[in-house]
Amino acid sequence: MIAEKKISTETNQYKENISRRNRTEKIFNVILLISVLFGLLMLTVLIIDIAVEGYAWVRPELFENYHSRKPENAGMKSAIAGSIIVIFMTGLFSFPVGVGAAIYLEEYAPKNRLTDFINLNINNLAGVPSIVYGMLGLVVFGRMFGLFSIDSWFVKLFNIPIESGATGGWKFFLFDIPWLEIHLPFGRSMVAGALTMSLLILPVVIIASREAIRAVPPSIREGGYALGTTKWHVISTLVLPIAIPGILTGMILSLSRAIGETAPLIIMGAFTYVPFLPKTVWDQFTVIPIQIYNWITLPQTEYRVHLAGAGILVLLFILFLMNGIAIYLRKKFEIKW
Amino acid sequence: MILTTNIQSYSINFHDDESIIRAKQLNIYYSGKLTVENFNLQVPKNKITALIGPSGCGKSSVIRSFNRMNDIIPGFSLEGEVIYKGKNIYSSREDPVRIRRQIGMVFQKPNPFPKSIYENVAFGARINKYQGNLDELVESSLIQAALWDEVKDKLKESAYALSGGQQQRLCIARAIAVSPDLLLMDEPASALDPVATLKIEELMWELKDKYTIVVVTHNMQQASRVSDYTAFMSLDREKIEDRIGVLVEFDETKKLFTNPKLKETEDYITGRFG
Numbered sequence: 001m002i003a004e005k006k007i008s009t010e011t012n013q014y015k016e017n018i019s020r021r022n023r024t025e026k027i028f029n030v031i032l033l034i035s036v037l038f039g040l041l042m043l044t045v046l047i048i049d050i051a052v053e054g055y056a057w058v059r060p061e062l063f064e065n066y067h068s069r070k071p072e073n074a075g076m077k078s079a080i081a082g083s084i085i086v087i088f089m090t091g092l093f094s095f096p097v098g099v100g101a102a103i104y105l106e107e108y109a110p111k112n113r114l115t116d117f118i119n120l121n122i123n124n125l126a127g128v129p130s131i132v133y134g135m136l137g138l139v140v141f142g143r144m145f146g147l148f149s150i151d152s153w154f155v156k157l158f159n160i161p162i163e164s165g166a167t168g169g170w171k172f173f174l175f176d177i178p179w180l181e182i183h184l185p186f187g188r189s190m191v192a193g194a195l196t197m198s199l200l201i202l203p204v205v206i207i208a209s210r211e212a213i214r215a216v217p218p219s220i221r222e223g224g225y226a227l228g229t230t231k232w233h234v235i236s237t238l239v240l241p242i243a244i245p246g247i248l249t250g251m252i253l254s255l256s257r258a259i260g261e262t263a264p265l266i267i268m269g270a271f272t273y274v275p276f277l278p279k280t281v282w283d284q285f286t287v288i289p290i291q292i293y294n295w296i297t298l299p300q301t302e303y304r305v306h307l308a309g310a311g312i313l314v315l316l317f318i319l320f321l322m323n324g325i326a327i328y329l330r331k332k333f334e335i336k337w
Numbered sequence: 338m339i340l341t342t343n344i345q346s347y348s349i350n351f352h353d354d355e356s357i358i359r360a361k362q363l364n365i366y367y368s369g370k371l372t373v374e375n376f377n378l379q380v381p382k383n384k385i386t387a388l389i390g391p392s393g394c395g396k397s398s399v400i401r402s403f404n405r406m407n408d409i410i411p412g413f414s415l416e417g418e419v420i421y422k423g424k425n426i427y428s429s430r431e432d433p434v435r436i437r438r439q440i441g442m443v444f445q446k447p448n449p450f451p452k453s454i455y456e457n458v459a460f461g462a463r464i465n466k467y468q469g470n471l472d473e474l475v476e477s478s479l480i481q482a483a484l485w486d487e488v489k490d491k492l493k494e495s496a497y498a499l500s501g502g503q504q505q506r507l508c509i510a511r512a513i514a515v516s517p518d519l520l521l522m523d524e525p526a527s528a529l530d531p532v533a534t535l536k537i538e539e540l541m542w543e544l545k546d547k548y549t550i551v552v553v554t555h556n557m558q559q560a561s562r563v564s565d566y567t568a569f570m571s572l573d574r575e576k577i578e579d580r581i582g583v584l585v586e587f588d589e590t591k592k593l594f595t596n597p598k599l600k601e602t603e604d605y606i607t608g609r610f611g
Contacts, residue, residue, distance in 0.1 A: 219444060221409070222406065222442075223444065223508070224450075224460075225406065225409060225437060226512065227441070227461035228438020228439070228515065229464055233464060238450060241451070242451055
């Protein structure tokens, strides 16, 4: 006879300890809640502190005047304009390039070592300090390796008509279209700033877009292919419409990061004092964070505390506005499955 | 009809003008691993051919190689030929897009596009630049898919408002809207409840007059109910560890289910598989 293994069904074999498990549950609940509150609390303290110092200084002059030697007249008209134009152009440059790169990497890239290498480095690039991008932008966009300086071999070889003066460089109209003016090198212009900002946010845009594209169910793609559809058609009519809310969210969140960046633009040579509104994208510019930085370095309390606080409030408002737009766009284009 | 038989497998052949697509000595590999070996099958025109067999025997791999849907799976490779209209669809001169446009497919899980019901049906027609009246095409496709009465008042609504069974019939309507020569169905009812399944089966019967259908199913009752011909696939018993799918028996459905030629088939259809 085979000895049967006895399995006890007696309840006293268990020590459920349910009340103790419930207690652990509650403790963890509280710990998690505290970690949320910590972040929220810090943000609230920050906003209240800045609002107390700066709110009274968010007045018409802030938006109507340029920086002034008298604090009561000082504003940041040119910085607000500069920030908005630079961010708009950054979006214009980085959206097609970022989404294009994401589509290529997700849909077209062959699975090989080169692709793996590119993937790894896109993730690495997302972590590179912004000041490094500033230096890159200065050399590549700002100075263009000195190719267009008056005595470079390039200029001599092609007989390029270089203008002398502070900005210098080569000015011409692309395809002879009057409004398509091009300045080489890009110098301290908003074009150079926006291109540098685009480099800065591209890795994040690419990563976010790839996530959104990857989240499109493969069954949708198969359905498209089974009807005799080319790859590009599947991507443009089926994949992108589903992925676009995610792509837009990533895009706007990256732009929110770019609008607060100071370091790369300082390296690029953005000015702290710009007493005019830019007329073309080739004009010199300043942005809100640089203006705030400038005010903080001044000795008077009005600049250091109040005007800087007011500037931060404006910057935060623009940030919240952009995040709000991101949420709105996501809701608007969201597909209900 | 010509009979070919050997010890391991039994199969019937048709004259070329009776058959629409033919697999010749197919070997299918995924990432270099042989999955289906020496698969030969002629699919008769305007009939329903069922592909049955235990899971993992390569039924889906075979049906997906009939319209080159396997091409989009990384690591897929194929030896042998699939002859359609006298040409090997895997020759480098053939364009997979053109082949898929003529050989439609319905998948296991209903996969309507996140668009309106109307746009789902019209999708393939728009891509292929349909010259006729699109509204009429959508209507006739939905009528053929036995869905028109249920959706005619809500064509602009999202396809995801439909039930699973309705979604699958919408996918069938979408597939037949581009008037394919051949309709491949990869377990079209396995994600559906019995009532919806029955509707799909009735629909297949009605579509038979106009289209040739190849259907993969793991449901033997379904195969015996809907199909004219049945191909039984199984794993190669001599190399069972390698899990290589082979064709065991192909015959008229009635004969295969009542009087199978091979013991392996009999074991499977009587539930004594293993």
